[in-house]
Amino acid sequence: EPEVTQTPSHQVTQMGQEVILRCVPISNHLYFYWYRQILGQKVEFLVSFYNNEISEKSEIFDDQFSVERPDGSNFTLKIRSTKLEDSAMYFCASSEARGVRGTDTQYFGPGTRLTVL
């Protein structure tokens, strides 16, 4: 069964450094998402992406964050200058379509655990 993959599984970085989290969505999916989950808390939406542009973002997704689809398979989240409070699990998700029942399910990857020291 197709699945969303994410690399690395764990990333440790120093405060102020840039990190890039990588995701490979399911191949025929067109909508891509990033969510984060601070340890012990709920999953929070960051950004959605379609047709090579951001379609929606949350208040968490400030200027230090950016997303890109550099080629036909990867979807990346860049954090320009990491802060301690960026430590969290970051989940990528993808869906085939939007607004069409049965094809709009968001499938989540296993996550990247980001630790900022």
Added chain:
Amino acid sequence: GQQLNQSPQSMFIQEGEDVSMNCTSSSIFNTWLWYKQDPGEGPVLLIALYKAGELTSNGRLTAQFGITRKDSFLNISASIPSDVGIYFCALAETSGSRLTFGEGTQLTVNP
């Protein structure tokens, strides 16, 4: 923003028991979803609900979309040890749009 309340926060049950958890929102939504998250993994969709009053089953799991469109429950019957995990309700204003997750219900099943 909308308030989404999920209860209970945690449950400790014996294998074979039934369990129920629910979510309520302060606003009307068009899509209710139930996800399960195992430790160190991403959320996995269990059941999706698109219509008020809709009752949907997936094996031992049953979920309903409340008539008012402001609440949903998830029932697990005859629990087994592998049911252990965190269960999240999630809302979407329209199907496929950003998901708003509840706080989660941590389920522990004692064999």
